Amino acid sequence: MQTSPVTDRTARRAPSAKRSRGRNPPQLSGDLPVIGHTLEFVRSTIELLFRAQRELGEVAGLRIANKNMVALFGPEAHEAVFRAPDSQLNPAEAYKIMTPVFGKNMVYDAPPERMDEQLKMLLPALKDRRMRTYAEIIVEEVESSIADWGDEGELDLVDYCRVLTNFTSAHCLLGREFRHDMTHEFAEVYHALERGITPLAYINAHLPLPSFRARDKARLKLVGMIGEIIEARRRSGRKGEDFLQTLIEARYQSGTALTDDEITGMLLASMFAGHHTSSVTTAWTLLELMRHPACRRTVIEQVDDLHESNGIVSFESLRDFTEGDWAVMEALRLHPPLFLLIRVVMREFEFHDYRFPVGTWLLLSPTVSQRIPEAFEDADCFDPQRFSADRIKTMHPFANIAFGGGAHKCLGNAFARLQIKAILATLLRRYEFSSTSDPIGSDFHGLVIGPSQPCRVRYRRRQLQATRRTPGLAKPRAAGSTHAADPEPSTVARAKPFRVVCDLDLCQSHAACMGEAPEVFRVGRVGKVSLIQECPSPELRARVEAAVKHCPTGTLRIEELPPRPEASSESADPGADGPTTRLEIETGRNHSPR
Numbered sequence: 001m002q003t004s005p006v007t008d009r010t011a012r013r014a015p016s017a018k019r020s021r022g023r024n025p026p027q028l029s030g031d032l033p034v035i036g037h038t039l040e041f042v043r044s045t046i047e048l049l050f051r052a053q054r055e056l057g058e059v060a061g062l063r064i065a066n067k068n069m070v071a072l073f074g075p076e077a078h079e080a081v082f083r084a085p086d087s088q089l090n091p092a093e094a095y096k097i098m099t100p101v102f103g104k105n106m107v108y109d110a111p112p113e114r115m116d117e118q119l120k121m122l123l124p125a126l127k128d129r130r131m132r133t134y135a136e137i138i139v140e141e142v143e144s145s146i147a148d149w150g151d152e153g154e155l156d157l158v159d160y161c162r163v164l165t166n167f168t169s170a171h172c173l174l175g176r177e178f179r180h181d182m183t184h185e186f187a188e189v190y191h192a193l194e195r196g197i198t199p200l201a202y203i204n205a206h207l208p209l210p211s212f213r214a215r216d217k218a219r220l221k222l223v224g225m226i227g228e229i230i231e232a233r234r235r236s237g238r239k240g241e242d243f244l245q246t247l248i249e250a251r252y253q254s255g256t257a258l259t260d261d262e263i264t265g266m267l268l269a270s271m272f273a274g275h276h277t278s279s280v281t282t283a284w285t286l287l288e289l290m291r292h293p294a295c296r297r298t299v300i301e302q303v304d305d306l307h308e309s310n311g312i313v314s315f316e317s318l319r320d321f322t323e324g325d326w327a328v329m330e331a332l333r334l335h336p337p338l339f340l341l342i343r344v345v346m347r348e349f350e351f352h353d354y355r356f357p358v359g360t361w362l363l364l365s366p367t368v369s370q371r372i373p374e375a376f377e378d379a380d381c382f383d384p385q386r387f388s389a390d391r392i393k394t395m396h397p398f399a400n401i402a403f404g405g406g407a408h409k410c411l412g413n414a415f416a417r418l419q420i421k422a423i424l425a426t427l428l429r430r431y432e433f434s435s436t437s438d439p440i441g442s443d444f445h446g447l448v449i450g451p452s453q454p455c456r457v458r459y460r461r462r463q464l465q466a467t468r469r470t471p472g473l474a475k476p477r478a479a480g481s482t483h484a485a486d487p488e489p490s491t492v493a494r495a496k497p498f499r500v501v502c503d504l505d506l507c508q509s510h511a512a513c514m515g516e517a518p519e520v521f522r523v524g525r526v527g528k529v530s531l532i533q534e535c536p537s538p539e540l541r542a543r544v545e546a547a548v549k550h551c552p553t554g555t556l557r558i559e560e561l562p563p564r565p566e567a568s569s570e571s572a573d574p575g576a577d578g579p580t581t582r583l584e585i586e587t588g589r590n591h592s593p594r
Contacts (some may be wrong), residue, residue, distance in 0.1 A: 011463065019577055022355030022369055025061040025070045028052050036063025038203075045199045046444050049365045053372070059354055062363075064201045069361040072351065073369045077394035078349045080246035080408030081343055081362060082398060083505050086112055088349055091408055094342035094361060097201035100212075101193060101272065106265035114252075116250060118266060120509070121258075122411055125243045128515045131418060134172045135243045135315035138419050141168045142426040152460040154436060158453050161423075163187045165279040168419060169271055176230040180499050186225065186388040191270075192218040194276060199340070203482075219268070226264045243270055248294060270412065277337045277416040278401075280450035282423050285331040287381045287451060290435050299323045302408035303428050312516050314423045315418075324421045326384035332402035334382060337448050366401045367449070375399045399556060406505055414510065414552035431459040497561040499535050500544060504528050507555040513547035520544055529555060 009428040028051070031037060040048045043063045052060035053073045062069040072081060081089060092115065095108040102108070107115055124130070145164050155411045166187040196215020200207065230244065240244055244258040247263045258266070259549040271345045289296040307313060316323075356362065371379045375396065376386070385391060403410040410416070427433075436456040443452040500520065513521035520536050520543070523529050536544055541558075 025059045027061040070365040075399040078398040084227045088347045090344035093344035097205045103265035125246040132315040140420040157457045158455045169275045175240040175242040276448040278419045284335040324386040326387040329387045331386040333370045336402040339367035499559045506553045516547035517543035
């Protein structure tokens, strides 16, 4: 049987029978009798991980609370871990620390098939139409938050971002009625919940600690708040454009609806996934722009350029806010919200020549790995341009794992980036910011890492002036358009053939590609993208490039092809007469064409 061309990366790494007994990983120094590295892990997990990478490089063995752990660093290690199937490397075993937050039988506490069903229920809330609604909501919230700022003042940036993103997340997830009844109590209760998630929970999530007690009390309070809005929504019969409505309408494959407890657990999971990234990354991005005036000027110039006609920050303008997106991605690289990602070995796993037996905990640290000089040039420098279209081509696809990677990459990463860009664009249109504090460090108290406090900044209203369009900036697409405005490439560029490549290990069925180029992409019932055309007509290139750009998981890429010979009866243009039947697919699993 003829098969489609496959790049099977996992197969390349699979151990042969002769290599089935690989080496044990090298052990980090300082392993104390009985307790191993537990004391250092509790005192400062991040310092332990930095030391492990400095001393041992890519692979470092640890012994913590009677668990054999191995820290893996760098893009190759990330790719090996994230491409492994859940049956071999399971995230759920480690993330049961979230059960006190999300609830029993929810997400990581549910069987794998049930967890997949639950997470996929959120996808309709992350589609293009809903994202447009969220953009309007977020801008509305930011404008409301600064309505009484006046011409100048001072605030704690961390507190401001925490409260603001609580309001924006609650509005988008729980609906307008819940948001309008909210007080600052919600932000305070939610913050107590977040602070109860610390590295100690990996040892025992139910220790009688003050932070864990506060976490449990906060969850009970939030369950009551959310339960009231679910009941009110059901009584009123109103349908909202929010996550709550999506979950009310969701069904398991059996046809069963979610219970109110399950809806509450999913909403808490969504808030945790979306809020912590948006809150701390908004603060970090603004702080880094304050520290780097040249980068700040570039971002503000594009903000002014995109909104010079009417000043309205919209979904369309935010998609073209590339300088802001690069600044956000660079802030995420330097200051990832989660400094520790974990998988548990369920079936023997090998990386390079090292063997990891069943039960081993594999630790990945975005905070450490994203500052490795071998992965990033000038790794400690804030350089948003490293994410520009030209330079990102040279970046390893698994070098930046701030949102995780593979099949479990954060589902809401597109929502988080949209939210942060909307906040940045609205604030920078109105105000200039400067820090009044000493250099701000990171607060490693919990698993979610933000700037340390106090984090005082001064703001001053900008004197807006007409700005001149800078050559090369993207033009906003027309109102109501659902795909990128086609550029005006030269005749040579327009005629250049290309091929679309899909990495199915990464696809999560967001279907953003279908919104940009429905002639080329299709997402069917199996939940993975397929190609209608492998080699689309060059006239479709702008739309395909937009699909590649806006894919939240990096599933798609374009490969240039050599120029085609002159058309003849024996050699036809594969993209000229309709869909091709051959798909170019990359996957870590076996694949054959349907």
